[in-house]
Amino acid sequence: MASEKLYMESIDACYLREFKAQVTAVDDTSVTLDKTLFYPLGGGQNWDTGTISWDGGNLAVTEVRGRGDVQHFVGEDHGLSIGDSVEGEIDWQRRHAHMRMHTAQHLVSGLVYEMYDGARTVGNQIHANRSRIDFNPVKFTDEMIEELFHKANELVESNIEVTDSIMTRDEINAIMPPDRTNMDLLPISVKELRVIRIGDNLDLCPCAGTHVRALGEIGEMEFLGKKNKGKGTTRVSYTLDGCES
Numbered sequence: 001m002a003s004e005k006l007y008m009e010s011i012d013a014c015y016l017r018e019f020k021a022q023v024t025a026v027d028d029t030s031v032t033l034d035k036t037l038f039y040p041l042g043g044g045q046n047w048d049t050g051t052i053s054w055d056g057g058n059l060a061v062t063e064v065r066g067r068g069d070v071q072h073f074v075g076e077d078h079g080l081s082i083g084d085s086v087e088g089e090i091d092w093q094r095r096h097a098h099m100r101m102h103t104a105q106h107l108v109s110g111l112v113y114e115m116y117d118g119a120r121t122v123g124n125q126i127h128a129n130r131s132r133i134d135f136n137p138v139k140f141t142d143e144m145i146e147e148l149f150h151k152a153n154e155l156v157e158s159n160i161e162v163t164d165s166i167m168t169r170d171e172i173n174a175i176m177p178p179d180r181t182n183m184d185l186l187p188i189s190v191k192e193l194r195v196i197r198i199g200d201n202l203d204l205c206p207c208a209g210t211h212v213r214a215l216g217e218i219g220e221m222e223f224l225g226k227k228n229k230g231k232g233t234t235r236v237s238y239t240l241d242g243c244e245s
């Protein structure tokens, strides 16, 4: 059975740092847990790090992968077996940076679509120190970038609320164009999705990542650079106040 993803339960659950779980599978370098707060690599967002501890030991979790069974990589000779009870703790500084970066990505993706003729988000990479979003089709002038980040920071300062809910495909498509939410790329078999909403539909986007409760928590966004990736795609990089390293 797939690992229960505790961080998915609500935006509030993204703020939890510790949990108890049982080992459901092991291999040479990793353990799989029945439930976890560790976010596995996926959806453009990098994995959480932290520790797993138990009676008589603890190990650093250096990598987390798997969208069904979540594998926590702890290195060789971990000594854990199926059925063992463990406690997990995530590295909060890294997680919180991902939450802020990811929410910033939703905000900027929505703004680019609205401000620049429906330019789509075709890729993103969320990291703790810097993140990037690929847009298509669009060619940003310096003035456009300035306008975009000015608008984004204005909205961050307004501290608009971020909420999550489960919605049907039809409900989502009735509110947002499918090319803005990338709903048109999802298999038709997917009927219900967890969506992240900024304010009163300032942005609405299906997403399984981790996010903050309000835009103010993102802090000041800083443009780092843009790069032409060919075929009308431009990559925009940014960081946030306190995340630069």
Ligand SMILES: [Zn+2]
Residues within 6 Å of the ligand: 102, 103, 106, 196, 207, 208, 209, 210, 211
């Ligand atoms: Zn997201």
